[in-house]
Amino acid sequence: MAAPKLPPLPAEKGVWDEHVIDRRRFLEAALGVLAGIGGLLVAVPGARFLIGNSLEPSATKWVELGKIADLPVAAVTQVSYSTRATDAWREVNQRGTVYVSSADGGATFTVLDGTCTHLGCIVQWNEGDSRFVCPCHSGHFTREGEVIDGPPPHRLRQLAVKVQDGALFAEI
């Protein structure tokens, strides 16, 4: 917008200096700056609220799955867990299902996340067929979690394990 033409000054005052900012332009600039600051004060917390902590790497935690002495070493054992977790800004109960097995009589353990890698249903261990079967779209996995059949794109997630104070822990 073009600046309004300034009225002539009385002769004893000389002429307008066109380079000196007048009050109107100063107020317009100041309001613009204030509006920008106000916008940032709303936008930054709003964006932080919407994003939450989704950009932060999700923290893993160790969950106790039971005492080693109580885990049947020859079978595939389903273990459900529940733990507190931070979901964006809320504390929630995180539940999950894992399968514990041992191929060497209990010297070491394998823990598989029971969440199907297709659309997230919980797979079931079928002892007769010696495989995991997903009830949603008939995905099939070996005892080690490899895909045998069906739509799952990946093997079941194998979790890190540790033994501490006679109990088995998995990192979820």
Ligand code: FES
């Ligand atoms: S969710 Fe498991 S096969 Fe689709």
